[in-house]
Amino acid sequence: MAAPKKTLEIRTSPHVLSGHSVDTIMFNVVLALLPATAFSVFAFGLPALLVLVVAVASCLFTERWLCRVAGRPSTLGDWSATITGLLYGLTLPPTLPLWMVAVGGVIAIALGKALFGGLGSNPFNPALVGRAVLQATFPVSMTTWMPAFDPERFSRIPGATLTFPFAEPIYDTVSGATPLALWKFKGETTDAMQLLTGWVSGSAGETSAVLILIGGIYLIVRNMMNWRIPVAILATVAALSAVLHLVDPAYPAPLFMLFSGGLMLGAMFMATDMVGSPMTTIGCVVYGVVIGVMVVVIRVWGGMPEGVMYAILLGNAISPLLDRWFRTKVYGVPRRARA
Amino acid sequence: MRLLGLKSFRHGVHPPEMKDETSGMAIRHFPFAPVLVVPLVQHIGKPAVPLVQEGQEVQRGQKIASPDGFMSVAMHAPASGVVRRIGLTPSILGRMVPGVFIEPFPGSTQEIMEGTPCAWETASKDEIIKAIQEAGVVGLGGAAFPTHVKLSIPTGKHVDTLILNGAECEPYLTTDHRVMLEQREDIYMGVRYLLKVTGAKRAILGIEANKPDAAEHMRAAIPSDLPLEVEVLEVKYPQGAEKMLITALLGREVPSGALPLDVNAVCINVATSAEIGRLLPRGRGIQERILTATGPAISDKGNYRVPIGTPLRFLLDHVGVDANVDRVFLGGPMMGQAASSLDISTTKGTSGVVAFTTTEAERTHRHVYPCIRCGYCVDACPMFLNPSQLGILALVEQHEQMAEEYNLMDCFECGSCSFVCPSHIPLVQHFRISKAAVRKAQAAARANGAPAAAPASGGGKGSEGGK
Numbered sequence: 001m002a003a004p005k006k007t008l009e010i011r012t013s014p015h016v017l018s019g020h021s022v023d024t025i026m027f028n029v030v031l032a033l034l035p036a037t038a039f040s041v042f043a044f045g046l047p048a049l050l051v052l053v054v055a056v057a058s059c060l061f062t063e064r065w066l067c068r069v070a071g072r073p074s075t076l077g078d079w080s081a082t083i084t085g086l087l088y089g090l091t092l093p094p095t096l097p098l099w100m101v102a103v104g105g106v107i108a109i110a111l112g113k114a115l116f117g118g119l120g121s122n123p124f125n126p127a128l129v130g131r132a133v134l135q136a137t138f139p140v141s142m143t144t145w146m147p148a149f150d151p152e153r154f155s156r157i158p159g160a161t162l163t164f165p166f167a168e169p170i171y172d173t174v175s176g177a178t179p180l181a182l183w184k185f186k187g188e189t190t191d192a193m194q195l196l197t198g199w200v201s202g203s204a205g206e207t208s209a210v211l212i213l214i215g216g217i218y219l220i221v222r223n224m225m226n227w228r229i230p231v232a233i234l235a236t237v238a239a240l241s242a243v244l245h246l247v248d249p250a251y252p253a254p255l256f257m258l259f260s261g262g263l264m265l266g267a268m269f270m271a272t273d274m275v276g277s278p279m280t281t282i283g284c285v286v287y288g289v290v291i292g293v294m295v296v297v298i299r300v301w302g303g304m305p306e307g308v309m310y311a312i313l314l315g316n317a318i319s320p321l322l323d324r325w326f327r328t329k330v331y332g333v334p335r336r337a338r339a
Numbered sequence: 340m341r342l343l344g345l346k347s348f349r350h351g352v353h354p355p356e357m358k359d360e361t362s363g364m365a366i367r368h369f370p371f372a373p374v375l376v377v378p379l380v381q382h383i384g385k386p387a388v389p390l391v392q393e394g395q396e397v398q399r400g401q402k403i404a405s406p407d408g409f410m411s412v413a414m415h416a417p418a419s420g421v422v423r424r425i426g427l428t429p430s431i432l433g434r435m436v437p438g439v440f441i442e443p444f445p446g447s448t449q450e451i452m453e454g455t456p457c458a459w460e461t462a463s464k465d466e467i468i469k470a471i472q473e474a475g476v477v478g479l480g481g482a483a484f485p486t487h488v489k490l491s492i493p494t495g496k497h498v499d500t501l502i503l504n505g506a507e508c509e510p511y512l513t514t515d516h517r518v519m520l521e522q523r524e525d526i527y528m529g530v531r532y533l534l535k536v537t538g539a540k541r542a543i544l545g546i547e548a549n550k551p552d553a554a555e556h557m558r559a560a561i562p563s564d565l566p567l568e569v570e571v572l573e574v575k576y577p578q579g580a581e582k583m584l585i586t587a588l589l590g591r592e593v594p595s596g597a598l599p600l601d602v603n604a605v606c607i608n609v610a611t612s613a614e615i616g617r618l619l620p621r622g623r624g625i626q627e628r629i630l631t632a633t634g635p636a637i638s639d640k641g642n643y644r645v646p647i648g649t650p651l652r653f654l655l656d657h658v659g660v661d662a663n664v665d666r667v668f669l670g671g672p673m674m675g676q677a678a679s680s681l682d683i684s685t686t687k688g689t690s691g692v693v694a695f696t697t698t699e700a701e702r703t704h705r706h707v708y709p710c711i712r713c714g715y716c717v718d719a720c721p722m723f724l725n726p727s728q729l730g731i732l733a734l735v736e737q738h739e740q741m742a743e744e745y746n747l748m749d750c751f752e753c754g755s756c757s758f759v760c761p762s763h764i765p766l767v768q769h770f771r772i773s774k775a776a777v778r779k780a781q782a783a784a785r786a787n788g789a790p791a792a793a794p795a796s797g798g799g800k801g802s803e804g805g806k
Contacts, residue, residue, distance in 0.1 A: 009665050009700055010679050012768050014754035015672040015693075016354055016510065020715065020761040022708040078708060120709035120762075226714065279714030279727060328723040330746045331582065332595040 022119075025224045025274075026079035032215035033086050033205075033269065040205040044094035044146060045153025047161045052205075054098045055089030056082060058105025066114045080119050084108055087269055088127035090205025091262060091309070092134075095146045095171065097163035100138055104130040124316045125273045128309050135309070141169055145201040147176035176201030179260045180305040183252055195259035202261065209259040216268035225272050228281060232288020233267040233295070234258060240296045251300060263295060266308035276316035283322040291315040345548055347573035348583040350721045352755045354510050354576055354673060356549055361633050362513040364641040366521055369627075370657065371418050371443040375648035376428045377403065378438040381686035382477040383484050384410035386437055395422045400452035400626050403439055406472055412485050413475045415624035417646035418443035419450070429680045431669055438684070441648065454622025459531045467536050467619070474618045475625045475687070480504060480515075480579070480608035481670050483688030486615070489605060490536045496600050498537040502588055503530065503544040505553065505609040506572055506579030509671025512691045514629045517642045518610045519546070519553040526609055527562055528616030534566070537605050541566040543588050544609065549574045576673060577753040581606045583721050595749050610690075628687055636661040636694035645685050652681035654692060665700035668693055673754045708762035716756035716766060722749050726756035726766045733769035738776040747773055 041049045063081035067074050075081070088108050092101060108130025113122045135142045146158065160169040178201050179190035194200055196209050206212075219225035237257050244251040257263070271277060271291055278287050291311045298307020329335045380386035387404035397403055397416040404414035420443035428438035443449070457470035472487040492498055503526070507515040519526065530542050546554045548571050558569040572578050572587055582593045584606060591602040599606050614625060626647055633640045638659030645654065655667070668675040669689050685692070716726035724746055732741045741747040747770060756766040 008667055008678065008681075010677045011666065011700075011703065012765075012771065013668070013670075013672065013674050013676065014354075014758045014767070015666065015668055015675065015677070015695065015700075015703060016758065017703055017705065017763065018352065018354070018759045018761075019702075020759065021705065021763070022711060022761045025713070025761055118709065120711045274711045274713040277712075279712055279717045279725070281718075284714075327725065328717065328720075330595070330724060330749060331586075331722040332592050332597070332749060333746060 020224075022080075023078050026083055028219060028222060028224050029083050029269070030079055030086060032218045033083070033090070035211040035215055036090065036205045036208060036265070037086065039208045039211050040090060040094070043148045043207060045150065046155075046157050047146065047153070048094040050098060050157070050161060051092050051094055051096055051101050052086065052089040054101045055092065055105050056085035058102040059085030059088065059109050062106045062109035063114070066110060070114075075119060078119060081109060084113065084126045084130075087125075087265075088130045090265060091127065091131050091203045093142060093145050093203055095144060095158050095160045096134075096138075096141055097160055097169045099163065099165040100134060100141060104134040107133045120275055122275055123320070124313055125270050125276050128270060128313055128316075131309055132313060143181070144171055145176045145178055145181075147201050148199060148207065178202045178305065179256070180299065183256070183260075184299075184305040187250075189252055189256050190260065192253075192255040192259055195256065200260075206262040206265040209264040212264045212268050216272075225268075226274075226277065226284055228284040229272045229277055229288045230267040232285045233271055233292045234263075236289045236292025237263060237295055240293060241300075244296070244300065257296065257299070261299075261306045262308040266295075266312050267291075270308075271312045271315060276319055278319045278322040278326070280323060280326050280328055282326040283319070286326060287315050287319055287322055290318065345573040346545070346570050346587045347575060348578065348586045348721060350719055350723065350755075351575040351577060351583070352719050352758050353574070354758060356574070357510045357633075358513050358516070358549065361511075361631050361640050361642055362516050362550070364513075364517075366517050366629055366642045366644050369643040369645040369649065369654070371449070371646055372649050372653035373442065374423065374650070375417050375420075375441045375443065375646055376438045376650060376684040377414055377417060377441065377648040378428055378430055378436045378684060378686060379404050379414060380430075380436050381414075381483060381647070381688060382412055383482065384412075384488075387411055387414045389425055389437075389439060391422045391425075391439065393422055393424055396420070397422060397441065398452045399449050400454075400623050402454075402473070402624060403441075410485060410488060412477055412487070413473050413624055414439070415475055415626045415647075416441060417626045417648050419447045420444050429683050431676050431678065431683050431686075433679050438648075451623060451626070454624070456622045457619045459528070459535055459619070464536050467532055470619050470622075471532075471536075471615060474615070474623065476611060476614055476618070477687050478608055479610040479614060479628060479687065479690065481509075481674070481688055481690045483686070486607065486611055489607070490533070492537060492600065492605075497603055498539045498600065498605050499541070499603045500589060500605075501530070501533050501537055501539040501542040502584060502599075502604055502606040503542060503567075503609050503612055504579055504581075504584055504606055505544050505546040505550070505557070506584060507550070508547060508574075508576045508579040509673055509675070509691075510576075511633050511693050512631045512671045513633075514631050514642055514690055515609050516550050516553050518613050518629060519550070519557055522613040522617070523556060523560060525613040525616040526557070527560075527565055527567070528620065529612030529614070530565060530567060530616070532615050532619060533605075533607055533612060539605065541568065543567075544569045545572050545578075545584055545588050546570070547572050547574045547578055576755065577721055580721065580751060580753060582751070595746065625687055628685070628689065630685065630689050631691040631693075632658045633691065634693035634695055635699055636664040636667075636696045637692075645689075647687060648684045650682060650684050651678055651692065654685060655681065655694065660694060661696050663696040663698070664694050665697040666695040668695075673758065674752065705763040707764055710762055710764060713761060715759040715761060719755040719759045721753060721755065722746075722751065724750060726760075726770075729773075730756075730764050730766045730769055733773050736773075736776075738773045738780070741773050742777045748777060750774065
């Protein structure tokens with residue numbers, strides 16, 4: 001008989017896979033972030049570009065170096081360190097001294113991710129860990145903003161950007177104020193259309209709500225993002241701020257709340273980080289609501305103008321608990337008491 | 340529950356269907372191999388006891404083995420010929436099982452032996468159940484659970500609905516599709532027997548929406564005496580799993596550890612019904628089955644009526660195999676078992692033979708990443724388990740916690756979790772090992788007289804699998 005002479009492979013079923021893979025998902029997240037990244041360079045020029053390059057490079061370098069120290073194969077191929085670097089860079093003020101950017105990048109990967117065991121084991125979003133450390137360490141630099149569309153943005157590098165490590169940065173350009181800071185400290189609100197298109201001051205990549213939204217929708221369509229999380233966060237922020245605005249018009253209007261600051265970037269790309277968010281449907285919705293409430297509470301009553309970062313870190317912290325509380329009801333088994 | 344007008348269950352996955360190449364191909368007869376090897380255990384239960392001796396001549400359809408007790412069925416000669424040997428033969432599970440080696444007579448007309456007919460109008464329930472066991476009928480969807488056991492309704496249980504499984508949710512397979520198109524009258528006849536035995540007042544045939552011609556065909560000529568409805572189901576895997584089908588069609592949830600009987604339903608594959616309707620009126624037994632031979636490595640793809648006991652080597656040789664063949668499995672790609680040897684023979688449970696070339700096989704050779712808690716598996720599991728958490732526990736062999744806290748034993752191994760996992764973690768593969776460990780521990784505990792460690796529950800028993 002001329003039956004095959006080859007050895008046959010024995011494997012247990014299933015013999016087909018969906019084709020989704022960690023690296024393709026992560027790579028698509030990077031793709032989805034590119035429009036917002038491009039806009040940040042367009043709006044803030046050279047300093048933003050340098051911040052992003054240093055942020056990504058410091059994260060990639062740290063990831064690679066720690067893999068080598070641990071004697072493990074490189075994990076750069078899963079693209080997760082690239083996402084961390086990019087997201088981290090997008091949340092920074094464009095004029096942040098580059099050495100601070102590098103320090104935060106190392107911290108993001110080393111303390112935020114590798115310390116816990118690498119991809120999949122980090123309880124908090126590494127990009128936000130890096131940013132939170134900088135926020136606590138360099139509060140002035142982290143809240144000094146440059147105006148968008150500065151005419152000299154492509155021809156001049158601000159002095160602060162190239163500050164020597166551990167020296168006091170000197171801000172030699174006109175500084176701008178973010179819409180949230182304007183509201184918080186001066187009581188001025190910014191036009192929603194301006195916010196939507198990104199004609200405002202802010203962190204490198206958080207200013208154009210529309211481009212962030214497009215990236216997020218791309219991921220949702222490709223089933224690479226749990227849409228329930230951004231929807232729950234944004235709906236909660238909108239509803240809560242609408243109620244406050246109705247009670248007292250001194251509180252900002254819902255549109256302003258939705259499209260200002262880091263909310264859109266946070267809701268779309270940081271709260272949805274698969275590792276730090278719950279797995280069950282109800283868990284995801286509760287997680288989104290908690291984050292949404294915290295954002296409004298911090299922005300309206302907190303000491304800082306922006307609260308998205310801490311709201312998401314808090315959400316990350318409770319997400320294992322949410323997974324425990326809001327388990328799926330197993331088919332054929334009566335709902336059991338909460339463990 | 341209903342979704343866009345189609346009945347369905349919640350969760351599940353959408354593997355590529357891959358049915359187009361064979362769904363339009365009529366069932367063809369398959370030639371006899373030089374030697375047919377009929378394993379004496381092709382079902383879940385005890386092996387049948389051979390009734391023939393080496394050197395004895397048998398006629399096609401003649402009973403060659405008797406059921407050994409209730410959890411066993413009869414075997415019939417797939418061809419007229421001589422019994423060359425009775426000895427061990429490899430099975431798909433890798434074990435050696437007793438089998439009868441029959442050398443068909445060349446040039447014989449191969450007429451099928453007729454037995455004592457069992458007419459549905461006159462036979463009693465017990466007579467029909469006995470006849471089904473004697474005809475060697477098992478679940479032809481793939482699980483090969485003895486059908487007469489399923490149909491023996493214990494006193495105190497009541498069945499109101501007979502469910503006919505025409506979902507055929509496994510990719511590649513098109514046998515049930517063809518049976519519905521070509522053996523409609525046999526299916527109807529089988530339903531008469533099944534309704535009588537179960538006492539059900541109505542029958543519902545569930546067909547996935549990717550077989551509109553079959554649904555139309557089955558609906559078109561329902562005899563007036565038959566309380567049969569045809570329901571079109573959403574195309575989703577594992578729509579044809581017994582519990583999912585019952586939920587989709589009746590909205591009832593089979594309790595953990597219980598059988599469909601406990602929600603007043605019995606679920607039978609359409610091909611099984613067709614065989615009952617074809618065999619019982621003539622007193623015959625199963626001596627062949629319809630299977631789909633397909634996959635990129637097979638040249639002459641199609642649906643074949645293959646004699647039971649046809650060696651896989653002969654089958655592949657006849658349909659033609661690509662030189663790059665890398666994996667051959669029996670059944671569909673989601674739950675089918677890879678063949679460890681080409682000397683195994685096709686059995687009553689073989690619904691398909693699918694062959695992959697290196698290209699398709701390599702698609703499952705993926706780098707395993709850590710779990711990133713994406714929750715895809717949670718959204719895929721039709722039993723609403725948490726495969727992610729179970730997978731983490733399986734790695735550290737916390738089998739008991741898996742069973743007690745995370746309902747491991749409710750997993751019926753459909754493989755949806757492994758299919759969707761972007762980290763390519765072999766989840767269902769872990770669970771099979773863990774389930775075996777839990778069963779072993781339970782058996783040990785029982786042997787020591789202690790109460791079982793975990794609630795004895797789960798699929799497998801009486802399940803028609805994921806077909």
